[in-house]
Amino acid sequence: MNPENFDAEIATYARTDAPVLILAFEKSGQVLWSGDYIRKVLGGDPSGLSFTEIFARTPTDSSFDTWRPPDNVETNLDLRLPGNLPQTWRIVFRTRENLSLALGRRDNAEVEGLETNLLSLNAELSNRTRELHKANAELKRLDTLKNRFLGMAAHDLRTPLGVILAYSELLEDEVGSSMEAEHREFVSTIRESSDFMLQLVNDLLDVATIESGKLAMDRKPVDLPTVLAKNLSLNQLLAARKNIQIVFAPPDEFPTVLLDRMKFEQVMNNLLGNAVKFSPPDSTITVRLEQHPNQAKIYVSDEGPGIPPEKINQLGQPFARLGTRTPNDEPGTGLGLLIVRKIIEGHGGRLHIVPAERSGTTFVLELPLSDGRGQSSLH
Numbered sequence: 001m002n003p004e005n006f007d008a009e010i011a012t013y014a015r016t017d018a019p020v021l022i023l024a025f026e027k028s029g030q031v032l033w034s035g036d037y038i039r040k041v042l043g044g045d046p047s048g049l050s051f052t053e054i055f056a057r058t059p060t061d062s063s064f065d066t067w068r069p070p071d072n073v074e075t076n077l078d079l080r081l082p083g084n085l086p087q088t089w090r091i092v093f094r095t096r097e098n099l100s101l102a103l104g105r106r107d108n109a110e111v112e113g114l115e116t117n118l119l120s121l122n123a124e125l126s127n128r129t130r131e132l133h134k135a136n137a138e139l140k141r142l143d144t145l146k147n148r149f150l151g152m153a154a155h156d157l158r159t160p161l162g163v164i165l166a167y168s169e170l171l172e173d174e175v176g177s178s179m180e181a182e183h184r185e186f187v188s189t190i191r192e193s194s195d196f197m198l199q200l201v202n203d204l205l206d207v208a209t210i211e212s213g214k215l216a217m218d219r220k221p222v223d224l225p226t227v228l229a230k231n232l233s234l235n236q237l238l239a240a241r242k243n244i245q246i247v248f249a250p251p252d253e254f255p256t257v258l259l260d261r262m263k264f265e266q267v268m269n270n271l272l273g274n275a276v277k278f279s280p281p282d283s284t285i286t287v288r289l290e291q292h293p294n295q296a297k298i299y300v301s302d303e304g305p306g307i308p309p310e311k312i313n314q315l316g317q318p319f320a321r322l323g324t325r326t327p328n329d330e331p332g333t334g335l336g337l338l339i340v341r342k343i344i345e346g347h348g349g350r351l352h353i354v355p356a357e358r359s360g361t362t363f364v365l366e367l368p369l370s371d372g373r374g375q376s377s378l379h
Contacts, residue, residue, distance in 0.1 A: 018035075019106070022037075022102070023038060023046070023102040025099065026098065028050075029052075031049050041087075042054075043081075051064050051068075055079060056078040056086040069093055071092070073092065076088055076089070076091075077104070088107040161194055168190040168194060172187055215343070217347065218262075221256040221258055222257055223256070224254055228298070231268045235273070238273065239285065244276055244283055244285060255291065256370040257370060260343075263343045271363055272300065279303055280304070294368060299362055301362040303360045349367040
């Protein structure tokens with residue numbers, strides 16, 4: 001059988017299935033016809049497109065005849081893929097009368113280079129991923145050790161600090177009047193410092209518990225207005241020292257809220273303690289309770305100096321002081337709001353600040369309401 005009999009089959013395969021570039025150009029440089037494979041590569045039929053739209057980096061001021069490489073000279077040319085990404089092909093041109101036929105194949109060297117680079121990048125990524133996993137594991141181990149150390153140190157410090165505070169209060173109450181003014185000031189300084197250190201230790205214990213993931217919530221349905229009223233009456237004793245009035249008008253009816261009552265009391269004590277600390281004497285702290293769709297909102301507003309707007313985004317960050325000073329320059333740990341935020345988030349709620357126009361600060365607690373079956377309405 002004469003091999004020439006296979007020409008028709010070869011031509012059909014080249015036009016329809018072979019992974020080769022076949023483009024026929026008119027003298028003007030427009031595509032007249034293309035093979036099936038190159039249509040797939042270009043993302044559609046290129047008929048009617050000019051050579052500048054087919055090939056990248058072609059001179060805009062040249063004609064097709066001027067730009068086209070000499071016949072039968074294989075040349076690297078960049079084909080424009082969808083999205084204008086270039087892809088290098090080795091192409092030869094053959095001209096017959098007013099038509100030019102471009103025949104080409106992919107530049108395997110470019111493909112191999114890309115594959116080599118990809119393999120190298122994958123290997124590097126795998127190495128970096130392993131290193132990252134190791135670093136994360138080490139960070140978790142160190143974080144666990146840190147929390148354990150904080151808990152142990154704070155626990156061991158709390159008892160002696162409590163003793164120092166109790167004896168300094170005893171000295172002030174029972175023999176303070178018989179002391180000289182300078183000695184009374186010494187005892188007062190010991191009491192204030194030990195009180196601050198005991199508060200810091202307690203906060204550190206809370207933070208260590210929270211950061212270790214051991215903050216357990218014992219949430220039960222409660223009557224929120226009643227819980228608030230009782231808490232505010234206790235905090236009014238603290239506020240009375242500065243002649244500060246805490247105002248609260250409880251609503252007549254309010255849906256049930258699922259709360260860990262002890263931790264919620266801790267939240268309110270912290271917020272009201274801050275409000276008293278930062279408010280001037282003879283001022284007012286206002287507490288409001290509102291019902292919103294699916295949630296309860298508690299507003300705690302004081303008449304203190306307020307928080308600078310640029311500091312609000314630091315709310316609830318560890319050891320963050322929000323840039324305000326108390327009237328008596330009382331110290332603070334910067335941990336209280338972190339504890340408040342974590343407890344509220346543990347209830348499925350949120351803590352944020354309403355920016356004040358002139359002075360004062362309003363903290364807002366958002367808590368999910370119960371759905372009547374003892375479950376939170378927010379998930």
